[in-house]
Amino acid sequence: MRPVMNVAELEGLIAREFPQVDGQFSLDQITGDGVIMRMNVDNRHLRPGGTVSGPSMFALADCAFYMALLAMIGPRTLSVTTNCCIDFLRKPAPGDLVGTARILKLGKRLCVGDVLIHSDAHPEEGPVARASLTYAIAPEEVRAQP
Amino acid sequence: MRPVMNVAELEGLIAREFPQVDGQFSLDQITGDGVIMRMNVDNRHLRPGGTVSGPSMFALADCAFYMALLAMIGPRTLSVTTNCCIDFLRKPAPGDLVGTARILKLGKRLCVGDVLIHSDAHPEEGPVARASLTYAIAPEEVRAQP
Amino acid sequence: MRPVMNVAELEGLIAREFPQVDGQFSLDQITGDGVIMRMNVDNRHLRPGGTVSGPSMFALADCAFYMALLAMIGPRTLSVTTNCCIDFLRKPAPGDLVGTARILKLGKRLCVGDVLIHSDAHPEEGPVARASLTYAIAPEEVRAQP
Amino acid sequence: MRPVMNVAELEGLIAREFPQVDGQFSLDQITGDGVIMRMNVDNRHLRPGGTVSGPSMFALADCAFYMALLAMIGPRTLSVTTNCCIDFLRKPAPGDLVGTARILKLGKRLCVGDVLIHSDAHPEEGPVARASLTYAIAPEEVRAQP
Numbered sequence: 001m002r003p004v005m006n007v008a009e010l011e012g013l014i015a016r017e018f019p020q021v022d023g024q025f026s027l028d029q030i031t032g033d034g035v036i037m038r039m040n041v042d043n044r045h046l047r048p049g050g051t052v053s054g055p056s057m058f059a060l061a062d063c064a065f066y067m068a069l070l071a072m073i074g075p076r077t078l079s080v081t082t083n084c085c086i087d088f089l090r091k092p093a094p095g096d097l098v099g100t101a102r103i104l105k106l107g108k109r110l111c112v113g114d115v116l117i118h119s120d121a122h123p124e125e126g127p128v129a130r131a132s133l134t135y136a137i138a139p140e141e142v143r144a145q146p
Numbered sequence: 147m148r149p150v151m152n153v154a155e156l157e158g159l160i161a162r163e164f165p166q167v168d169g170q171f172s173l174d175q176i177t178g179d180g181v182i183m184r185m186n187v188d189n190r191h192l193r194p195g196g197t198v199s200g201p202s203m204f205a206l207a208d209c210a211f212y213m214a215l216l217a218m219i220g221p222r223t224l225s226v227t228t229n230c231c232i233d234f235l236r237k238p239a240p241g242d243l244v245g246t247a248r249i250l251k252l253g254k255r256l257c258v259g260d261v262l263i264h265s266d267a268h269p270e271e272g273p274v275a276r277a278s279l280t281y282a283i284a285p286e287e288v289r290a291q292p
Numbered sequence: 293m294r295p296v297m298n299v300a301e302l303e304g305l306i307a308r309e310f311p312q313v314d315g316q317f318s319l320d321q322i323t324g325d326g327v328i329m330r331m332n333v334d335n336r337h338l339r340p341g342g343t344v345s346g347p348s349m350f351a352l353a354d355c356a357f358y359m360a361l362l363a364m365i366g367p368r369t370l371s372v373t374t375n376c377c378i379d380f381l382r383k384p385a386p387g388d389l390v391g392t393a394r395i396l397k398l399g400k401r402l403c404v405g406d407v408l409i410h411s412d413a414h415p416e417e418g419p420v421a422r423a424s425l426t427y428a429i430a431p432e433e434v435r436a437q438p
Numbered sequence: 439m440r441p442v443m444n445v446a447e448l449e450g451l452i453a454r455e456f457p458q459v460d461g462q463f464s465l466d467q468i469t470g471d472g473v474i475m476r477m478n479v480d481n482r483h484l485r486p487g488g489t490v491s492g493p494s495m496f497a498l499a500d501c502a503f504y505m506a507l508l509a510m511i512g513p514r515t516l517s518v519t520t521n522c523c524i525d526f527l528r529k530p531a532p533g534d535l536v537g538t539a540r541i542l543k544l545g546k547r548l549c550v551g552d553v554l555i556h557s558d559a560h561p562e563e564g565p566v567a568r569a570s571l572t573y574a575i576a577p578e579e580v581r582a583q584p
Contacts, residue, residue, distance in 0.1 A: 018193065020189070020190050020192070020193075020199075043166070044166050046166070047164065047166075049224050051226075053166075054204075054208050054226070054227040054230070055201055055204055055205035055208055058200075058201050058204045058205075058208075058230070059201035059204075062200050062201055062204075078195050080197075080200070080234065081200040081234055082233065082234050082402070082426075083231070083232070083233050083234070083375055083426065084200070084204070084230075084231070084232050085229070085230070085231040085232075085377055085523035085570060086229070086230050086231075087228065087229050087542075087550050087570060087572065088226065088227055088228050088229070089542060089543040089550055090543065104525075104527060104554075104564065104565055104568055105527040105528065105564060105565075109401070110374070112525050112527055112568075114552070114568065114570075116542075126542065126543060127542055127543075130542055130550075130552065130570065132523060132525060132552075132568065132570060134374075134375065134525065228548070228572075229521055229572065231377035231424060231523055233396075233404050233424060233426065235396060235397040235404055236397065250379075250381060250408075250418065250419055250422055251381040251382065251418060251419075255547070256520070258379050258381055258422075260406070260422065260424075262396075272396065272397060273396055273397075276396055276404075276406065276424065278377060278379060278422065278424060280379065280520075280521065310485065312481070312482050312484070312485075312491075335458070336458050337458075338458070339456065339458075341516050343518075345458075346496075346500050346518070346519040346522070347493055347496055347497035347500055350492075350493050350496045350497075350500075350522070351493035351496075354492050354493055354496075370487050372489075372492070372526065373492040373526055374525065374526055375523070375524070375525050375526070376492070376496070376522075376523070376524050377521070377522070377523040377524075378521070378522050378523075379520065379521050380518065380519055380520050380521070
């Protein structure tokens with residue numbers, strides 16, 4: 001397992017293919033077995049009590065693992081989540097969240113791994129959420145000829 | 147288990163407490179053990195390939211189960227998801243999605259159940275996703291005196 | 293989806309291929325989308341407090357879903373579980389447990405569904421556990437010629 | 439989080455309270471946030487194809503996390519699993535399996551974490567399974583006076 005895309009390429013791909021989430025996430029780093037991704041938390045991610053909503057943390061986990069997968073296999077953007085199991089552990093501190101995605105198995109058709117999410121301001125308080133994910137890997141894309 | 151809130155009360159509660167999601171969801175029905183909730187799918191819920199994104203389906207499952215819980219216990223809005231496991235089964239047809247939330251155990255502190263999600267246009271094709279969820283139930287809220 | 297094996301064939305297959313679990317389980321019924329399976333609870337399934345152990349209930353869920361899958365696709369016995377998410381809801385009453393397995397998606401390579409487990413003596417108390425499972429379907433087996 | 443029981447105490451507890459599993463598991467080590475536990479694989483753990491069965495790996499994950507919890511809180515043996523999500527990643531090599539349990543959150547009532555399982559003979563091939571678990575923590579036990 002070795003990255004075949006770099007941070008700029010992955011961020012360009014998000015901006016192009018996922019205009020809905022562009023600006024919400026930024027890629028901090030590509031690691032040996034995944035990525036570290038940041039969610040720029042703003043008002044639309046919050047829920048009563050001032051905490052980050054579950055769907056927002058799910059979106060971070062899902063997007064971070066998608067980036068980890070594409071970093072290793074290239075831009076097969078039609079790869080899709082088939083399963084996610086997420087535990088919400090602590091109320092996040094105000095501010096950004098950081099997700100560390102790790103690939104545990106990269107097969108031909110399925111990729112399985114997990115994501116740990118911390119508050120950027122207080123990582124020492126322990127993870128605010130953990131998720132395990134399975135992606136179905138899309139076949140290599142046929143590209144239109146010019 | 148018997149509902150203590152009606153559809154109008156639950157929809158009012160969402161509009162008031164969750165302005166971020168207001169308009170995305172509507173409550174079709176309260177059932178004997180949960181609710182049926184609709185996601186009004188629009189462009190922000192889509193991803194490459196034209197399918198509804200995973201985080202959008204997670205949001206529907208999470209919100210439907212939250213409504214099911216509050217329908218049965220009243221407006222303890224600080225109740226929070228502690229765990230969700232979701233399987234994505236089929237590519238949804240274009241159009242609205244409908245989530246059927248069912249409570250399997252309503253304890254004093256935890257509530258566990260599941261949600262089946264169908265395409266509104268083609269329920270006969272089988273569920274597009276299923277999720278199981280656990281919520282931690284908030285204590286009864288103390289209300290400010292006027 | 294329509295069964296291609298009957299109860300006697302499935303019970304014969306377990307006796308032949310899974311001597312380790314033979315006698316622990318019996319197949320009550322094949323349904324339109326799965327099976328109903330019984331665990332004959334004895335001392336080896338118990339844990340402190342007199343309740344059925346988690347691994348025993350996992351084994352019932354796993355075996356019931358395996359039977360549901362084989363009932364629909366025939367004896368592809370090398371099919372394997374890839375994911376299981378199980379919630380333990382109530383302390384089971386003494387006596388047998390009954391698992392109702394339901395297939396939600398039967399694809400070419402993956403089969404996804406869930407299992408509800410009740411105490412045979414007190415089904416009205418609600419499920420004691422629920423599980424969702426994914427199986428990777430083995431290719432049709434090549435059989436040795438005599 | 440700091441261990442309050444040692445390896446001999448935990449192994450004594452298993453032998454006393456869980457005669458059904460005694461001999462199947464041994465505790466290799468108590469770590470800063472959990473334990474490392476070994477499953478002594480024999481014929482009863484196998485299934486067709488010669489691989490370790492899913493329920494056996496579930497039992498290892500469940501028992502390892504239980505030991506991790508008791509190591510940190512003392513012998514509250516009535517603590518029970520409320521949720522487990524397990525992914526089976528690779529066919530294990532013949533021989534023992536080793537589970538590394540890690541506590542991610544130790545609350546007053548719930549404890550959440552995960553377990554990675556490797557083949558003892560070939561850890562470099564990557565994990566054969568991963569599981570996340572939630573335990574409901576039993577109150578401190580009242581002991582009968584002599």
